[in-house]
Amino acid sequence: MKKMAMLNVNSWEEHDLSGQNLKSLPRDLLTYVKSLDLQRNKLKRVIGISRFTHLTELNLSRNKIMEFSQEMQYLQRLEILYMNQNNIRSIPEGIFPHFTVLKFVKLSSNRLVKLPPDINQCTSITYLDLSRNCLQNIQPLIGLTKLKELLVEKNHLTELPPQLFQSSNCELTVCKATGNPLRCPPEEVCSGGVTDIQSYFHQMEKNPNTRSAWTVKTMFLGSSMAGKSTLCRSLREGKPVVVAVKDRTEGIEISQMYTEEVRFLFWDFAGQEEYYLTHHVFITPRALVILATDLASYSIVDPQSFNDQLWFWINNIQLRVPDSVVLLVGTHCDQCRDQEEVMEKKKDIEEKVKTMLENRRMVLKQQKKNLEENTDPSLFTDQVDELDCLLEYNLKVLDLVTLDCTKTEDIAKLKCHILMCIQSESMLLCSESILPKSYEEVEQAIHKLVALEQIPQHGIVLLDELSDLILNHVSLSRESLHSILRFLLRYLHRIGVIIWYEDINVLSDRVFIQPSFLISMFKSIVRHDLVQQLEEVSRDLLMQEGALVKQKFIWVDDLRCRGTLHNAAMRILVRRELEKLVEDDDDDDDDLIREVVGTKKEEGIILTLLQYFEVCLPTLVGSPLNPQAAEFIPGVKQWESARVAKRDPDGACLFPMYLKDDLIVSNKWGENKQDDLSVHVYILPEIPHGFFHRLIVKTCSLYATHWVGKEQSLFCCGNKLALVRQRTTDGDPFIEIRCRRPEKDEGKNL
């Protein structure tokens, strides 16, 4: 009776029995309802479900169901079925053909290993979510001709069936298949969506290929001076390469290494924090991460040593690219006392890493439990789902390899070890891919163009020009090339061979054939010693920009104290770097400089990219905060995000990462006052390092920007001041927002 009383007004049509800890279907339910919501219960079976023959919608998600009951076949009016987040291992034959009007099926996060062969007789399905299962093939789906959305992410698929994508009888508009060890088509093709997959299969039909290529993106991460560049360069050369201290990495360096079977794309990341904060621009999933640590400076007794050299990096890899494999490499063994010390440190690191990973799982499980035990868990289903996803990721951290980078045999040993890791199937690091011959031909042509120096040294080419150049080196017709070029470039961008920002309007007609060039430009701005670089700007360079020495002092001061870099200063720094890289002095180069550096009237490529990736946001030069600004008056002017805000090429940009202290913010705000309004926003479950900076970049308006501090920011919000801080209690990160009415005119002075 109690339950009946809880049913809502539509109880003739619907039963809402979600989240009631049910272990079996209640017997007293009316059976002619159309909708039954049983999500978030503890059902292991659904005995008795066949009585509900009028059901059009059934929600059994987030239970503990282990089998897809035969009884389900009697629900022949079913249109919508949720059975996600259960433990279903298989679906018997003879059920799906009975569902003649079923359109929407969600079976994600189960343990399905295969699909019933007759699932394709349920031809009414338009939406099918099978992600996060253990499927090895989806062949049985061939024949679902009305399918519009297919989600098969995070399974064990190595191939997709071409028949599913044949354009003559295919209504698919969405297909998500990332997180599978796909080789045909490769994952980087799939992430382009249905049209990319269709083009791939079309080409495979015309120009089949059986040769598979392995490409492995290898990222070198770790603290500054750990030996990343040494490892990267030595592996490439096959012998020890000494990296001078002054020659340390700034930003990222990209290179390639070919072995017999595998092409390695090496991405060597600089260790300092300023660079780390831009890593999201370049770090991509499914990579082999080589995490270098200097064993000589590592201390077993000082916990900070583990925190800085390993915890920080592993934690961040976990948050950004959890499906990577991390290989720990301990360098500087020759500078340790003896082999015993090396082994002690190796053991200590491996144990601490293991404990760290276990602890993380424990904390996540506890957080999940806390949410589920909350009085109203329905409020937290999204967070629980998120926690489930995080729990599912098991960052694979391999045992530590110790070496002395100055020894040839140690370098050779590491190379063998890496090859072995990659080929070991259990690691799912498979980047083996099969490409149509036409794709291969075009890729080879691009490499040839570079080798023959038919592409300018900087590698920036217009799409149309590139197409013309490629035509000289391939047997394809112009039309054929045209039909595949965009798909292939997208693929090459994803595997890291070229850079093509097709989503950035002003850059979509340009391809960066030499990513390292672009990165050199990028690091003329993103670098740990930017203040010093700016101080060293010569009078000549200032004159080229029409600036005075006096202005340079203002720029340096603004950068140091406010994290604000004037666009004119940025232009000088980028131009200086560019002139170092471009040798000849001709008209083309002038155009290039204009394009890359920009002018007072037009933004250059580098500024566009820095803003696009939210490394910085536009700000006004020297303008005070203005609480009367239209943005602060409700309904007058819409708040624009930094990404779309009007940008003045002659203005300035705020780089929150360059603010070293929060003194200004703390002084201005003073003590918290009793009548401050305080809101805590918990960001469950984890915040990656640098998140706060980017949050500020995303949300701050032009009027707030001068007052952003490292871990806190102060800005004007209507006629109030707001202080935003990143905090942590008991390991739970949260953002605290405090509001206060300013003293008379305080807002203006800000």
Ligand SMILES: Nc1nc2c(ncn2[C@@H]2O[C@H](COP(=O)(O)OP(=O)(O)OP(=O)(O)O)[C@@H](O)[C@H]2O)c(=O)[nH]1
């Ligand atoms: N003796 C010895 N020196 C090493 C070893 N590995 C690296 N070095 C030296 O340590 C210094 C730092 O190495 P790098 O490879 O530049 O370090 P990094 O991690 O790339 O540093 P950043 O560019 O600052 O991020 C260089 O002078 C190397 O020659 C090693 O195993 N033994």
